[in-house]
Amino acid sequence: RKTAILPSNGYRLIDVIENAADIFNSVEADCKKLFGGKVSLKLKDKIKKDGVYVEQGIIAGCAGGTYDNICEAAAILKDNNTGKGAFNISVYPSSQPINLELTKNGRLADMIRAGVNIKSCFCGPCFGAGDVPANGELSIRHTTRNFESREGSKPTDGQIASVALMDARSIAATAINGGKLTCATDIDYNNAVPEYHFDTAIYNNKVYNGWGSPKPENGLIYGPNITEWPSINALTDxxxxxxxxxxxxxxxxxxxxxxxxxxxxxxxxxxxxxxxxxxxxxxxxxxxxxxxxxxxxxxxxxxxxxxxxxxxxxxxxxxxxxxxxxxxxxxxxxxxxxxxxxxxxxxxxxxxxxxxxxxxxxxxxxxxxxxxxxxxxxxxxxxxxxxxxxxxxxxxxxxxxxxxxxxxxxxxxxxxxxxxxxxxxxxxxxxxxxxxxxxxxxxxx
Structure with missing residues (x-):
């Protein structure tokens, strides 16, 4: 643990599990300074007798929704379930080819049976669209970024939610424990990832490739909320x-x-x-x-x-x-x-x-x-x-x-x-x- 190199506001998951009260108390104090006491994270309420419980898990986008990530998360979730309580989990594959391969090798089926919500191939909440946690909830996410208010909270309305970035495997491990924060290293599972096969048909059958073969006679269709860019002038002397x-x-x-x-x-x-x-x-x-x-x-x-x-x-x-x-x-x-x-x-x-x-x-x-x-x-x-x-x-x-x-x-x-x-x-x-x-x-x- 002493040799770990962590970003600002970063903690080893095992340290959060073992020292949640101290860490959450520090984060709540920072929140109070930031918002002047108008809202409270109430993270310490997540600490129960047998561990720390969160309400949401997200694996999404270009960082979290990769083939290897989802395959290992699915292996942890296979033949398990996410429980019938407050915890929910959503997975967004990062591309249609990955989505297809996960469908073909059965990993999506394993997750769906376990209670996972499989979403479209999209940035999802990393982009600020979808899976907004409820007021007061704590969401754990393997996404690219976590910026202020991207999780949907509106502190000016007295609302606030908490988001922590962590790895997809531990999110899956947490899911099979009903939202109890769990390290993937504490779970026995088969981490072998099936070979990936890229299928070009997905794009060849759907996406127009205009490189070298323009069709200017085919006009673009504009909706009322699609506009041209305004003209931009050249630099003056x-x-x-x-x-x-x-x-x-x-x-x-x-x-x-x-x-x-x-x-x-x-x-x-x-x-x-x-x-x-x-x-x-x-x-x-x-x-x-x-x-x-x-x-x-x-x-x-x-x-x-x-x-x-x-x-x-x-x-x-x-x-x-x-x-x-x-x-x-x-x-x-x-x-x-x-x-x-x-x-x-x-x-x-x-x-x-x-x-x-x-x-x-x-x-x-x-x-x-x-x-x-x-x-x-x-x-x-x-x-x-x-x-x-x-x-x-x-x-x-x-x-x-x-x-x-x-x-x-x-x-x-x-x-x-x-x-x-x-x-x-x-x-x-x-x-x-x-x-x-x-x-x-x-x-x-």
Whole structure:
């Protein structure tokens, strides 16, 4: 146990089972600090005379729903049952080929007989869709991620549920004990996994492969909630940014940038989806970004608002060869899932830059670039409402320069700062210059 390397808030399962009272007490104290005592997890209520009992188990998605995982979970569940009490368990295979192979080798049947709910091949609750635990319940899950409120709790409504990530085998072991938290290592089972056979017919018979054989004469069918992407302009010679959100948290997740779950119904409607941007972290963001976008639209029509005219005067720069865009600052944005909406929603609202001390993941930075959002690094302490002028930004991006001078207007006072952009590939430069990846591909036709 002393050599175990664990993530933050991570515990060995055996330690949770043996020291539940101490660990749960610590977690409840953290919850009280986080929510100011408005809600209580009541985790210690899960401790009974013979162990710790949970109400839900989930094995799902690209991390949990793999073939090997489900095969071993099924082996544990075979000829057992999940009981008739409060505990329930759901399994989401990660793909149709895996689903088919589990059907053919009988593993799905073993789980269904044991009382498992077999769901469609989908992210499920990892995505924030399905199997929301009831108020006060504790759910154990083998899924990719566990973000605030993805489990369905709404602390502002006095509701809260708890989710713990753990391995699929121990979830199955817990299931056959009626929800009593159990390590898979305490269960005897046949862990041999049948050879996997990939059946290409699943995709060949259903999925249109248009590579090398386009059919432009076949139009797309759009429902009323499916819309085109708005046009995105190319990068101008200079850019004037307005800082519309400053987030000083140590880390900002993609779920905080654009919530999952309830927003998923708008995934094909970029304008409506963008209305949720930073809604849980900076509720004023959307309104502020739209105001900047309105100012840019007016500029394109030859009208400069008083606010922007004053900022340009403070900066002592001309409005020629310049565009207006919004920007955010966060210490370390982009942790979590790879959803590109965390960047695209900013862009749809006129977002043109992120400023950060560092980016939590390469994929978030790459998503920014693909949407034409400038990924600056800086140590400058911004304030909401700052105007940030970046001169010769188009030329510097084209040349691959790393260092950028920032001229800032704050309450009528002119300030200076520095920022950098880490090396860009030639393709990344062209994507930013054209405005976004879609524009880049469009220009290559």
């Amino acid at each position: 200079n850019i004037l940014l307005k800082m519309v959100a400053v987030i000083n948290d140590p880390v900002t997740t993609t779920d905080e940038l654009i919530p999952s779950g309830e927003t998923s119904s708008y995934r094909s409607n970029p304008l409506k989806l963008a209305e949720f941007t930073l809604s849980r972290k900076v509720p004023e963001y959307v309104g502020r970004a739209k105001a900047v976008q309105k100012a840019e639209n007016q500029r394109q029509q030859g009208v400069i608002s008083e606010e922007y005219a004053a900022a340009l005067a403070t900066l002592n720069v001309s409005s020629e060869g310049i565009s207006f865009g919004s920007a955010i600052f966060a210490n370390k944005p982009g942790d979590g899932s790879a959803r590109e909406q965390a960047a695209s929603c900013q862009r749809v609202l006129g977002g043109s830059a992120n400023f950060a001390k560092e980016y939590a993941t390469k994929r978030y930075r790459s998503n920014l670039i693909n949407w034409g959002i400038l990924p600056f690094h800086t140590e400058f302490e911004f304030e909401t409402g700052d105007f940030v002028f970046v001169p010769s930004v188009k030329d510097k991006i084209a040349k691959g320069e790393a260092n950028y001078s920032l001229i800032i207007a704050r309450n009528g006072v002119k300030l200076m700062a520095e920022a950098t952009i880490l090396p860009l590939t030639q393709e990344e430069k062209e994507i930013i210059l054209t405005g976004c990846l879609m524009n880049y591909y469009g220009a290559r036709k």
